[in-house]
Amino acid sequence: MEGKPVIARVQKTVRPGETRARRSLYLQYMVEPFFYLSPAILLIGAVIMIPLIIGISYSFQSIELLKPFASGWIGFENYVDLWSDRKFWIAMENTLFWTFWSITFQFLLGLGLAMLLNTQFFGKKLFQALVFLPWAVPTFLSALTWAWLFNPVIGPLPHWLAALGILSEPYNILGDPKLAMWGPITANIWFGVPFFAITLLAALQSIPGELYEAAEVDGATPWQTFTKITLPFLAPMIAITVMLRTIWIANFADLIYVMTGGGPANSTQILSTYIFTRAFRKLDFGYASTIAVALLVILLIYAVILLWLRKKLVKI
Amino acid sequence: MSAVKKPNPALIVGKYAALAFYLIFALFPLYWLLKIGLTPDALIYSEGTRLFPSEVTFSNFTTVIFQTDFVAYFRNSLVVSLGAAFFTTLFAAGAGYAFSRFVFAGKRIIIALMLVTQMFPLLMIIAPIYKIVADLGLLNSLTSLIVVYTAFNIPFATFLMQSFFDGIPKDLEDAAMMDGCSRFQALRKVVFPLTLPGLGATLGFVFTAAWSELLFALMLISKNDAMTFPVGLLTFVSKFSVDWGQMMAAGVLALIPSCLFFIFIQRYLVQGLTSGAVKG
Numbered sequence: 288m289e290g291k292p293v294i295a296r297v298q299k300t301v302r303p304g305e306t307r308a309r310r311s312l313y314l315q316y317m318v319e320p321f322f323y324l325s326p327a328i329l330l331i332g333a334v335i336m337i338p339l340i341i342g343i344s345y346s347f348q349s350i351e352l353l354k355p356f357a358s359g360w361i362g363f364e365n366y367v368d369l370w371s372d373r374k375f376w377i378a379m380e381n382t383l384f385w386t387f388w389s390i391t392f393q394f395l396l397g398l399g400l401a402m403l404l405n406t407q408f409f410g411k412k413l414f415q416a417l418v419f420l421p422w423a424v425p426t427f428l429s430a431l432t433w434a435w436l437f438n439p440v441i442g443p444l445p446h447w448l449a450a451l452g453i454l455s456e457p458y459n460i461l462g463d464p465k466l467a468m469w470g471p472i473t474a475n476i477w478f479g480v481p482f483f484a485i486t487l488l489a490a491l492q493s494i495p496g497e498l499y500e501a502a503e504v505d506g507a508t509p510w511q512t513f514t515k516i517t518l519p520f521l522a523p524m525i526a527i528t529v530m531l532r533t534i535w536i537a538n539f540a541d542l543i544y545v546m547t548g549g550g551p552a553n554s555t556q557i558l559s560t561y562i563f564t565r566a567f568r569k570l571d572f573g574y575a576s577t578i579a580v581a582l583l584v585i586l587l588i589y590a591v592i593l594l595w596l597r598k599k600l601v602k603i
Numbered sequence: 604m605s606a607v608k609k610p611n612p613a614l615i616v617g618k619y620a621a622l623a624f625y626l627i628f629a630l631f632p633l634y635w636l637l638k639i640g641l642t643p644d645a646l647i648y649s650e651g652t653r654l655f656p657s658e659v660t661f662s663n664f665t666t667v668i669f670q671t672d673f674v675a676y677f678r679n680s681l682v683v684s685l686g687a688a689f690f691t692t693l694f695a696a697g698a699g700y701a702f703s704r705f706v707f708a709g710k711r712i713i714i715a716l717m718l719v720t721q722m723f724p725l726l727m728i729i730a731p732i733y734k735i736v737a738d739l740g741l742l743n744s745l746t747s748l749i750v751v752y753t754a755f756n757i758p759f760a761t762f763l764m765q766s767f768f769d770g771i772p773k774d775l776e777d778a779a780m781m782d783g784c785s786r787f788q789a790l791r792k793v794v795f796p797l798t799l800p801g802l803g804a805t806l807g808f809v810f811t812a813a814w815s816e817l818l819f820a821l822m823l824i825s826k827n828d829a830m831t832f833p834v835g836l837l838t839f840v841s842k843f844s845v846d847w848g849q850m851m852a853a854g855v856l857a858l859i860p861s862c863l864f865f866i867f868i869q870r871y872l873v874q875g876l877t878s879g880a881v882k883g
Contacts, residue, residue, distance in 0.1 A: 320705035327698035327757045328713065334754030335720050338731035345730060400625055403618065414622065416866070418629045423865030425815030427833040428854050431840065432632045441639055441847050443652045477632065480625075538724040541817050545837065562726045567822055572730035579727035586722070 345576035352570035365577035374553055374561065375578065379585075382557040384468060386537045389475040394529060396476065397483020402517075404484065405491045422481035430545035433474035437461050461547050464554035471542045471555060478542070483528065490524040491517070526597045534586050558582045633858070640664065640852040647847050663852035673853055675828060676835030681860070683745050683831055684813040687752035691760050691809045692802055698757070699764025700794075704773065717758040725755065726818065733822050743826040751823070752813045760805045767801030768794075807868035811861050832857050 321328075349361050369375050404415055421429065436442040437459055445457035460466040494517065502512045540559035543549065549556035549564055556564075558578060566575035639647065640663050642656040650656055667673050701707070702714065732751060733742075741747040771794060779789040817833040824830050830838065836853055 317708060320701040320707040320710075323697035323701040324713070326694040327761060330694065330750070330754040331717065331720060331757055334732070334751055335725075335728065336716070338728035338735065339723070341731040341734075342727050350730075396625075399621065403621055403625070406618070408618070408622065414626065418625050420633065420862070420865065421629050423811060423861045424633070424858060425811075425833065425861055427815060427817045427837065428857055429632075431836070431850070431854060432636050435639070435847070435851070436632055436635060441647060441652075442635070443654075446652050477628065481629075534722060538726065540726060544818070559724060559726050562724070563729065563818055566726075566730045566733070567818075572734065575730050576727070579724060583723050583727060586724070590722070 342576045343580060345573050346580045348573050350572040352572065358573075361573075365574055368574065369577050369581060374556065375558075375581075377553050378556045378558045378561045378578075381468065381553075381555060382537055382559075382582075385472060385475075385543070385555075385557050386533055388472050389479065389536050390529060390533055392472075392476045393479040393483050393532070394525075396480045398487055400480060400484035401487035401491055404488050419481040419485065421477050422485075424478070426478065426541040427545055429474050429478045430471070430542045433470065433477070433542075434461060434546045437470050462551055464551050467547055467551060467555045471546050474542050474546065475536065475539070479532070479536070482532070486528050487521065487524065490521050494520045523597075526593070530590065530593045530597075534590065537582070537586060558585075636851050636854050636858075639847055640855050642848060644848050663848040664856070667849050667852045667856065671839070671849070671853075672827060672830075672835060673832075673839075673856065676830050676832045677856070679745060679830060679835075680814060680832040683748045683752065684810045684860075686745070686749040687756065687813040688806045688810040690749065690753040691756045692764075692805045694753070695757050695760035695764045695805060696798070696802065698761040699766075699768055700790075702761065702765045703768035717761060720758050729819060729822055732819070736823055743824055743829045745829060747823055748820060748831065751819055752809075752816060756809045756812055760809055763805050763808065764798075764801060767798055767804075771797050804868050807864045810864050811868075814861055 346365055347360060347362060348358065349364070350358050400418060404411070408414075424432075436444045438461075439445040439457045439459055445454060445459060448454040448460075449457040454460070461470045498516050499512060502516060507515070537557075538559050540557070540563050543555050543557060543560050544563060547555040549560045559582065562575050562578045562582070565571050565578065638654075638656060641659045641661070642650060643658050643660045643662065646656065646658060702710070736742055736747045739747075775793050775797075776786075776789045779793045780786065784792065815833065816831075817837070820831045820834045821837070824834055827835075827838075836850070836857060839853065840850055
């Protein structure tokens with residue numbers, strides 16, 4: 288028993304990461320960790336960071352692979368074009384619509400699912416595995432599946448919507464400029480609810496049970512318990528999850544690209560699909576990079592505003 | 604605690620109705636995929652919107668497997684996803700270990716840079732990547748896809764691995780090293796066996812991500828024999844847009860590997876996505 292405090296004391300003097308054998312500080316701080324880190328750093332540098340800088344420089348150049356002789360530095364010309372590009376402003380509006388409704392429904396349905404999963408019921412494990420399944424479905428396949436569900440020939444949705452009186456007759460809403468955006472949004476909700484449910488479930492499980500017991504003893508109604516205990520505890524997690532997911536959804540082009548390709552008449556074109564169509568279909572790399580820089584700036588402004596709001600509003 | 608109180612019957616009915624709603628919402632689209640895949644070609648138009656097919660056939664599946672290029676797409680996707688999963692996990696384990704166990708110069712900057720890669724639109728670099736890959740003569744090669752996917756997934760995988768390493772007491776390694784092991788022996792004999800679940804989860808996450816990536820594959824691959832599953836299926840859809848049964852059968856086949864990995868990693872979902880959500 289006498290040995291224990293001695294060991295504890297000796298261990299306390301060991302700095303994190305240090306081994307018992309004495310080694311030079313140089314080796315400790317500069318060589319060994321970088322030996323483990325270097326493959327990751329080199330790859331991220333070569334495949335993400337350097338192309339990112341090249342990409343920003345592209346936005347000041349004219350680079351169209353289909354017109355190889357018209358390439359060169361053109362200053363802010365791409366940005367001037369962007370400002371007067373009607374499609375860019377439509378895409379901006381669509382990005383807001385797409386992101387707002389996707390995140391709202393994903394969050395509300397995800398919160399509901401998390402609260403259900405936080406209670407006890409028969410067959411819970413199997414239920415959880417099944418409702419989380421959409422998260423595992425590859426995105427291109429989610430997109431195709433929902434595109435097919437909205438097709439009146441082989442899908443039931445138009446017929447149900449017509450029977451409910453929402454559509455005048457069973458037609459494909461993906462071809463209707465007024466309604467087309469709701470197709471990818473539905474697919475996005477389906478795909479994204481599990482993510483919110485999982486994240487919020489983890490946060491719900493960390494709320495101390497005594498609080499609920501105390502509330503019950505004091506005669507609180509379920510609504511009071513929800514608004515006075517559950518929501519305040521979840522608030523920080525909600526803020527950070529919503530912020531990160533908003534950025535992710537605003538960038539998320541796969542569903543729209545597969546389901547509608549941005550059409551009909553650009554009614555579902557968001558900024559990220561616009562970047563992709565410009566780069567992929569027209570090989571217009573200069574302009575595509577300009578839209579990308581604009582999207583990046585918008586997302587940065589959004590993140591700064593949200594972080595500022597969070598600091599002001601959430602006092603936990 | 605709530606067992607003492609008499610439950611409100613209306614609440615219970617509401618709860619099970621909600622459970623049923625979520626279950627149907629999650630599974631119905633997948634059921635429909637399978638249903639159309641199993642419906643014989645001749646009946647697809649007449650029974651397109653029936654809930655159950657009156658006849659069931661596997662001919663769509665056998666046609667897809669034996670008479671189209673899907674086996675090649677499947678193989679390409681498997682090579683790319685396994686390759687990306689293996690290299691990402693290897694490199695992320697190294698980086699996660701360094702973050703978890705060492706204090707070193709530039710650590711904060713490197714972590715911040717990794718976080719940044721999770722925030723900006725990756726589509727931003729699709730044009731430069733295309734140009735670089737084209738200049739290297741690597742268009743239509745699976746190697747380029749493996750390298751790109753590995754780099755994209757390293758940041759998230761690193762944070763995930765770091766959280767697993769943080770969960771392993773450092774004293775275990777120290778004890779092994781005190782007993783005369785080198786750091787590598789300590790890693791191999793003590794840390795590695797304990798990290799196996801973490802390594803498995805990371806492999807699973809990266810595999811699923813690489814398996815479903817579409818846009819970069821679309822950009823970098825144009826030759827039929829190098830196409831991954833998403834690109835192949837999309838090309839197939841735009842070419843033969845009326846072969847519903849075969850397309851959906853192919854969709855069901857594409858779903859199988861993801862579902863297998865999903866079952867495998869399901870235990871780690873809460874831990875993984877939570878650490879991912881908080882850190883990046």
